[in-house]
Amino acid sequence: MKIATWNVNSLRVRLPHVIEWLTQNPVDVLGLQELKLQDADFPHEAFQALGYHVAASGQKTYNGVAIVSRHPLENVTRGMLGYEDEQKRVIAATTRGVRIVNVYVPNGQALGTDKYAYKLDWLQALERYLRAQLTAYPLLAVTGDYNIAPAPEDTHDPTVWEGGILCSDAERERLRALLDLGLSDCFRLFEQAEQSFTWWDYRAAGFRRNLGLRIDHVLASRELVANCRACVIDTAPRKLERPSDHTPLIAEFELPAA
Numbered sequence: 001m002k003i004a005t006w007n008v009n010s011l012r013v014r015l016p017h018v019i020e021w022l023t024q025n026p027v028d029v030l031g032l033q034e035l036k037l038q039d040a041d042f043p044h045e046a047f048q049a050l051g052y053h054v055a056a057s058g059q060k061t062y063n064g065v066a067i068v069s070r071h072p073l074e075n076v077t078r079g080m081l082g083y084e085d086e087q088k089r090v091i092a093a094t095t096r097g098v099r100i101v102n103v104y105v106p107n108g109q110a111l112g113t114d115k116y117a118y119k120l121d122w123l124q125a126l127e128r129y130l131r132a133q134l135t136a137y138p139l140l141a142v143t144g145d146y147n148i149a150p151a152p153e154d155t156h157d158p159t160v161w162e163g164g165i166l167c168s169d170a171e172r173e174r175l176r177a178l179l180d181l182g183l184s185d186c187f188r189l190f191e192q193a194e195q196s197f198t199w200w201d202y203r204a205a206g207f208r209r210n211l212g213l214r215i216d217h218v219l220a221s222r223e224l225v226a227n228c229r230a231c232v233i234d235t236a237p238r239k240l241e242r243p244s245d246h247t248p249l250i251a252e253f254e255l256p257a258a
Helices: 011-024 044-048 114-136 169-179
Strands: 002-007 029-033 053-057 065-069 074-078 090-095 098-104 140-145 183-185 216-221 228-233 249-253
Touching (some): 002 098, 002 140, 002 216, 011 029, 029 140, 053 090, 065 090, 065 098, 090 114, 098 114, 114 140
Parallel strands (some): 098 140
Antiparallel strands (some): 002 249, 029 065, 053 065, 074 090, 140 216, 228 249
């Protein structure tokens, strides 16, 4: 089973890229973030034409998450139980016995702001939510744009990023709390090239100069990670015209055939 994650930064704009990528890379599951469209406007037909099932949770202009799957989606839930949030950032579903939780973690804007406080509170709620999910679903993958670079090596220049937004101690502590639940960062299970990133700023030729961050992750439970065989970043979509500022990350798991 191949499970991918991709912040598309507007599905309306990037739909041709996503459909082309899925045609060339028929993963089993794709978690999408930053749809920036309402559920009524979600292009279900485009995915159905490729044989995919979809569950989405969107809103106008901002946020929005979806799970795209080659197999039927069951027990679909939206949001985090017990955490009131009008922003559409969490969707979960089960496919082929694997629970997929797809998240779009708040950016946080800057340290000391209300948005930063919201991010830390949101991540604490995510920890509680995932603890319950792990109890119910031993085979669990958490895909998403976490808006956190886990370590200095996940930034193009630690002297620029360390201690700031996306790389602050408090944000990283919240991410470590998720890992302490029994989740693993699939990308770091394998030897990877240095300066491997999933996001690059549109400005200052960020992608061409590889001025990036690794902020998109697939975390997997102990039972699932035991079957992880690879985890790679596909930079090809970032080279397209009018690309998302993120690119797909794909984790591969060896599971029994459906």
